[in-house]
Amino acid sequence: MLVLWEDRDIRFDVSLSQMKMRKGENFIQVFEMVEDVKGNSGERGKLLVTNLRLIWHSINLPRVNLSIGYSCMLSVTSRKMSSKLRGTSEALFIPAKSSTRYEFVFSADSTTTPLMLTTVIAVYRAYETSKLYRDLKLRGALIENKQLQLLPQEQVYNTINGAWNLSGEQGNIGTFFITNIRVVWVANMNEAFNVSIPYIQMISVKIRDSKFGYAMVIETTIQSGNYVLGFRIDPLEKLQESAKEIQSLHKIFFSNPILGVNIERTKEVVEEQETYASVMSPAVSDSEIDSTIQSDACVSYYADGETGRGQPCENPVFSKELGLAIEPLKAGYTLQSLWKVL
Structure with a gap:
């Protein structure tokens, strides 16, 4: 019996066997040309939405990937973010927590992002309201x-x-x-x-x-x-x-496990997902994964001010409004919005 971990863990750079769908796990939607802004800025990838988790992997190097279980996700929102591929644009923003708090940001083109956001929100809500299938x-x-x-x-x-x-x-x-x-x-x-x-x-x-x-x-x-x-x-x-x-x-x-999260899928989506599943195996091989390498992939996603894969925060800048040196503001933020108390 394999312990259900897919919806309860956040894992980085997993092997092919862990990327594959377990019994009871189903593709819901696949989004092409999605950028992982925080950890792999400038890298094109695919975002897979299943009934248990989100999977992102690089197109050029599929062993660079993420697996984010819905149980770890704290919310699903959108936020203005700056990326290498698209500049400042609306992106999917997901704060999450396992043993550590993380932030994940996924950016796509202007036509894909709204669909990506509504799809992930719908599946996340369906997961949250179907816990009796999976939890004591x-x-x-x-x-x-x-x-x-x-x-x-x-x-x-x-x-x-x-x-x-x-x-x-x-x-x-x-x-x-x-x-x-x-x-x-x-x-x-x-x-x-x-x-x-x-x-x-x-x-x-x-x-x-x-x-x-x-x-x-x-x-x-x-x-x-x-x-x-x-x-x-x-x-x-x-x-x-x-x-x-x-x-x-x-x-x-x-x-044939029944794990809840019932989402209606069109015939076109099902055919697309079956095609993706059939071609994924040749693209990724367990032999490509060097388990001896100590990966620090998760560092990029810490919700503590890190700005890139292991890179420290930018140098402080002078603020005329405050008359002080401050950390550069993230895209979409102003001093007024940071000080405003809701």
Whole structure:
């Protein structure tokens, strides 16, 4: 089982295997002739929008690339920026954070930039509103009128009454829902006491002996909190059947994962993306990546005043308005706008 990292990490200069779409990841749009203004100014590249992340790579040297997961992105806006290819123009601006805060700026021609902006915003919003497909959720609004609120494309395969949650010193009785995307347990006495566990975050499903007797134990990934959740279902035969059913659905799910982010794509876009996927492999080879080189590619994107690939800020300039030496203002900024308090 491959851990889902594509939507949760920011990675620089990744290998071909990491650039390829994982199962459940789909192209949504490809934008040509896009410049990575901060890290690769003057370099023409392609921006790939998927349902999990943004990928930018240089056309001339595809091993120079970025992978930006939507979970790391803080917002998606536009900003006036200065670039080597287009001078000062409107660009896609994305502040992001993993262990460090970064800023990414992508510039295209005047006809492509608006479409690039609206596409990325739409996909980012769709990602943010579909987290139950990918994230473990405790105490969520999962039930309405005693029924599980189904996600798009979700089907309930089994409903088990009298399932005990063994998370406390004493068990809590509730109802177990087994679907094609996740398993959900809800307490009978308090519907707000519940847990939703998507298959994408499950490591294993086993039956173990406990102080409450034999129980089904679901272990989750480190990304989702590394939980070990126990459930008891009587009789033992029913417990074994339920565990086998979840194990089977878990295996089926990973053969064709449903990860949410449903975006309608035209026939032309689908054909373009299939063509791109078929020609990408010859263009990039893992053998081209020299893993012995210590890359400082990420330095360019730090949100701390760096202006280029490892280059320091420009020398200070004299400001007549302040009568002081100051750092040169970035394109699109004025002293008045920096001092203005909204």
